[in-house]
Amino acid sequence: MRFLVIVRTAAELPFATRYCDALARAGVLLDAADLRAGAVDGNGRVTTGAPVRGYWLIDVRDHAEAVERVRRIPVAGCVVEIRPVAVV
Amino acid sequence: MGATTSVHRTIDAVWRMESAKVIAALARYVRDVGLAEEMAQDALVAALEQWPVEGVPNNPGAWLTTTAKRRAVDQIRRRENFNRKVEEIGRGVRESSPDASEGVEDEIGDDLLSLMFTACHPVLGTEARVALTLKMLGGLKTEEIARAFLVSDTAVAQRIVRAKKALAEAGVPFEVPEGPELAARLASVLEVIYLIFNEGYSATRGDHWMRPELCAEALRLGRVLAELAPKEAEVHGLVALMEIQASRSQARTAPDGTPVLLLEQDRARWDWLLVGRGLAALERAEALNQPPGPYYVQAALAACHARARRPEDTDWRRIAALYEVLARLSPSPVVELNRAVALSMAYGPAAGLALVDEIAGAKALQGYHLLPSVRGDFLLKLGRTDEARAEFEKAAGLTRNERERTLLLDRAAACLT
Numbered sequence: 188m189r190f191l192v193i194v195r196t197a198a199e200l201p202f203a204t205r206y207c208d209a210l211a212r213a214g215v216l217l218d219a220a221d222l223r224a225g226a227v228d229g230n231g232r233v234t235t236g237a238p239v240r241g242y243w244l245i246d247v248r249d250h251a252e253a254v255e256r257v258r259r260i261p262v263a264g265c266v267v268e269i270r271p272v273a274v275v
Numbered sequence: 276m277g278a279t280t281s282v283h284r285t286i287d288a289v290w291r292m293e294s295a296k297v298i299a300a301l302a303r304y305v306r307d308v309g310l311a312e313e314m315a316q317d318a319l320v321a322a323l324e325q326w327p328v329e330g331v332p333n334n335p336g337a338w339l340t341t342t343a344k345r346r347a348v349d350q351i352r353r354r355e356n357f358n359r360k361v362e363e364i365g366r367g368v369r370e371s372s373p374d375a376s377e378g379v380e381d382e383i384g385d386d387l388l389s390l391m392f393t394a395c396h397p398v399l400g401t402e403a404r405v406a407l408t409l410k411m412l413g414g415l416k417t418e419e420i421a422r423a424f425l426v427s428d429t430a431v432a433q434r435i436v437r438a439k440k441a442l443a444e445a446g447v448p449f450e451v452p453e454g455p456e457l458a459a460r461l462a463s464v465l466e467v468i469y470l471i472f473n474e475g476y477s478a479t480r481g482d483h484w485m486r487p488e489l490c491a492e493a494l495r496l497g498r499v500l501a502e503l504a505p506k507e508a509e510v511h512g513l514v515a516l517m518e519i520q521a522s523r524s525q526a527r528t529a530p531d532g533t534p535v536l537l538l539e540q541d542r543a544r545w546d547w548l549l550v551g552r553g554l555a556a557l558e559r560a561e562a563l564n565q566p567p568g569p570y571y572v573q574a575a576l577a578a579c580h581a582r583a584r585r586p587e588d589t590d591w592r593r594i595a596a597l598y599e600v601l602a603r604l605s606p607s608p609v610v611e612l613n614r615a616v617a618l619s620m621a622y623g624p625a626a627g628l629a630l631v632d633e634i635a636g637a638k639a640l641q642g643y644h645l646l647p648s649v650r651g652d653f654l655l656k657l658g659r660t661d662e663a664r665a666e667f668e669k670a671a672g673l674t675r676n677e678r679e680r681t682l683l684l685d686r687a688a689a690c691l692t
Binding site: 211212213214215217218244246248249251252254255256 | 292
């Protein structure tokens with residue numbers, strides 16, 4: 188099962204691509220990227236709220252494993268969201 | 276009740292994530308993979324008793340390893356010849372405090388690699404290697420392996436017991452082989468991983484929900500191995516092959532379950548993320564500048580299709596050339612037959628027919644329905660319809676697949692009009 192792990196943090200970049208070693212070594216990391224600040228919506232207006240600063244796309248057996256793997260990543264002061272990817 | 280279930284789910288997940296590392300670390304101390312696995316299982320039992328009550332520890336992997344090592348010490352104490360071993364293990368227990376897991380990744384990596392090489396040791400039969408690998412490296416339960424291979428739990432349990440015994444009797448050392456031995460041993464590891472992948476991918480015997488799980492597990496093992504042995508081109512070759520094949524899994528069957536041939540697949544349904552990963556793995560293999568191995572060549576073949584946005588964009592000349600390389604590396608009439616198809620696509624049906632006629636006498640192809648079927652196709656394209664019809668009829672008589680037989684008989688009938 189695939190999960191998109193969305194990281195909201197005020198930490199310096201690179202962040203997602205820096206803390207993905209353990210996921211890669213475990214063979215579950217499919218993709219990771221850091222995102223620059225300055226999110227805009229479809230009309231070009233700057234959006235507010237805690238910025239999404241990076242993501243990990245992982246392939247694991249189930250939700251519990253996704254949670255456990257993300258829990259091990261030493262990420263202080265950030266909000267992580269774990270979303271299952273739909274198979275359509 | 277709900278909390279207990281959720282703890283159990285966590286324990287399941289922790290076990291899948293940590294068991295291989297626990298077994299590997301333990302095997303380094305006790306020098307016996309079978310014993311290491313038993314002790315790890317004991318630690319799991321302890322976790323199932325304690326965690327629901329006391330909560331999941333902060334570093335569950337270290338907890339499991341420490342608990343398992345303590346059990347191993349007890350176990351060996353109870354046995355006769357414990358002196359030196361106990362000393363070693365005792366030291367290990369003190370050294371590995373639960374917080375010491377960072378910074379020893381290299382050591383863990385070596386242990387994991389040793390575990391892979393041991394589980395896939397050539398003294399074991401194929402089935403034993405597969406079962407042991409899934410159990411010890413994949414963290415699968417015996418009943419999960421049984422379900423995946425459509426055999427009974429007892430059969431798998433026996434397979435594993437016998438395999439562990441065979442390893443002990445053969446005195447297989449717990450280490451990463453070196454020198455000339457490495458190549459053969461690595462080939463055995465790669466073979467096991469690819470077998471697991473194919474068992475999930477080909478679904479020859481029914482299709483069970485465990486099947487996609489096997490593909491995913493093989494891919495994961497391959498990626499782990501690529502991290503552990505990054506200088507082995509064939510490892511990247513195998514990963515590339517599996518990623519690209521897996522990218523087609525949604526497109527390779529129609530909604531009613533009928534298989535869809537590669538050239539007829541809807542390429543929009545390919546998983547382009549996996550295609551990209553496969554091509555990247557292939558580049559890593561190429562960058563190592565080693566002589567091409569069979570997995571690399573098969574991956575390169577798969578990549579030819581993956582790079583073509585439309586079937587008509589396929590680089591058949593490159594495919595024909597790659598099949599020639601593959602035929603040299605692992606000679607097989609089936610590879611030659613594929614080469615014939617590629618030749619006909621690249622240079623016309625006459626070129627394909629020439630090769631088919633050359634290999635038609637091969638023993639391995641007698642009774643193989645694809646030989647007359649392919650030959651019929653070439654003949655039809657050359658306008659030799661009578662001969663083509665005879666070949667299609669011959670092929671129809673040889674295939675055991677009802678759907679395919681109908682298809683071949685239709686093609687034979689079409690030759691008459």
